[in-house]
Amino acid sequence: xxxxxxxxxxxxxxxxxxxxxxxxxxxxxxxxxxxxxxxxxxxxxxxxxxxxxxxxxxxxxxxxxxxxxxxxxxxxxxxxxxxxxxxxxxxxxxxxxxxxxxxxxxxxxxxxxxxxxxxxxxxxxxxxxxxxxxxxxxxxxxxxxxxxxxxxxxxxxxxxxxxxxxxxxxxxxxxxxxxxxxxxxxxxxxxxxxxxxxxxxxxxxxxxxxxxxxxxxxxxxxxxxxxxxxxxxxxxxxxxxxxxxxxxxxxxxxxxxxxxxxxxxxxxxxxxxxxxxxxx
Numbered sequence: 001x002x003x004x005x006x007x008x009x010x011x012x013x014x015x016x017x018x019x020x021x022x023x024x025x026x027x028x029x030x031x032x033x034x035x036x037x038x039x040x041x042x043x044x045x046x047x048x049x050x051x052x053x054x055x056x057x058x059x060x061x062x063x064x065x066x067x068x069x070x071x072x073x074x075x076x077x078x079x080x081x082x083x084x085x086x087x088x089x090x091x092x093x094x095x096x097x098x099x100x101x102x103x104x105x106x107x108x109x110x111x112x113x114x115x116x117x118x119x120x121x122x123x124x125x126x127x128x129x130x131x132x133x134x135x136x137x138x139x140x141x142x143x144x145x146x147x148x149x150x151x152x153x154x155x156x157x158x159x160x161x162x163x164x165x166x167x168x169x170x171x172x173x174x175x176x177x178x179x180x181x182x183x184x185x186x187x188x189x190x191x192x193x194x195x196x197x198x199x200x201x202x203x204x205x206x207x208x209x210x211x212x213x214x215x216x217x218x219x220x221x222x223x224x225x226x227x228x229x230x231x232x233x234x235x236x237x238x239x240x241x242x243x244x245x246x247x248x249x250x251x252x253x254x255x256x257x258x259x260x261x262x263x264x265x266x267x268x269x270x271x272x273x274x275x276x277x278x279x280x
Contacts, residue, residue: 001108002084003146005031006076007091008069009043017093018050024100025054028089032079034072035062068163069142077156080149087111088152092143094193097122103188107146110134110183118151118180119172122190130186137182138237139172144190147175154178159228161277165214166221173232198256207252212259216266216273218245223274246271 005028009017025031035043044062048055061075073090080088087107097103099122107120121140128135145168155174162170172182199206210218222241226233246267253263 001086001111003028003087003089003104004076004080004083004085005089005091006073007031007033007093008072009033009035009037009093010066011037012043012047012093014043014046014050018047020093020096021047021051022054023097024089024091025051025057027100027104028057029085030057030059032059032061032072032076034069034075035060036066036068036072038065040064068160070158070160070163070167073142073167074157074160077147077152077158080152081156086149088147088149090142090145090147092192095143096191097144099188099190103185104146106185106188111148115150116179116181117183118148118154118175118178119182120146121182121184122188123184123186124190124192126189128184128186133185133187135184135186137184138176138234139169140182140184141192142168142171143192148180151175151178151180154180159280161224161280162221163217164221165217166225169222169225170229173229177232205252205256207256209257212262212266215249215253215263216270219249219267219270220274220277223271224277224279227274227277228279 005024007021021031033047035041037043044060048058051058061072076088076090079085089104091097103122110117110120119140121137122144123130124141124144155171155178158167158171158174175182197206198209222245226238226241249267250264253260253267257263
């Protein structure tokens with residue numbers, strides 16, 4: 001069973017990224033490296049040198065600008081459909097996965113016996129209960145998720161409105177609407193780093209401390225997602241998005257984060273643009 005890997009880079013730490021890639025490179029036949037780092041950089045030279053024994057597997061796509069994840073994902077989806085790949089493994093440069101081998105073996109077994117599964121996801125950071133080996137899920141994060149060729153045929157191309165933020169939720173809904181299941185293999189843990197978490201001295205409020213541009217993207221895109229997928233999103237999920245990306249984000253900016261004026265401005269802009277965006 002042939003697997004294409006896909007990973008996006010953005011100002012990567014070369015040594016750390018190479019170490020992370022080594023944990024899953026043996027389990028893919030080729031890896032699309034979609035480099036969103038703006039301007040000229042040494043990412044390719046450094047990583048090719050650090051991964052010399054696996055460098056022939058890397059398919060480099062260097063843009064010189066940040067085109068987001070969705071554009072790169074569409075490239076990878078079409079490469080699966082145009083080639084002889086059975087599966088697509090999506091990864092993040094900050095994800096480390098020593099357990100990838102046994103996960104991919106489990107995916108191959110299940111894929112061969114159950115055609116209803118369109119996406120396989122690991123237990124991200126061990127947060128899922130391990131009371132059963134397999135758990136059906138409504139949503140996944142892109143890093144660590146494996147899509148089947150059959151599911152890809154149903155959802156490609158993905159909506160590039162969600163260039164980065166809310167892309168995983170959009171893809172999850174699209175897959176389920178095509179009649180496929182999303183399953184979490186709970187015994188297989190992916191180590192995934194989210195943001196640069198910091199805490200306030202008062203009330204110990206935590207935040208991943210995303211910058212103003214990501215503040216805007218998260219707010220705008222999740223509002224668009226709520227509007228676009230209003231029939232598919234359960235009410236509790238809609239409320240979660242509103243609380244997480246608007247209400248709680250406002251509290252975090254005021255009490256924890258820096259660059260308050262710019263981030264507040266971009267939060268307000270995100271609300272306005274999300275509400276006025278023309279749904280296609």
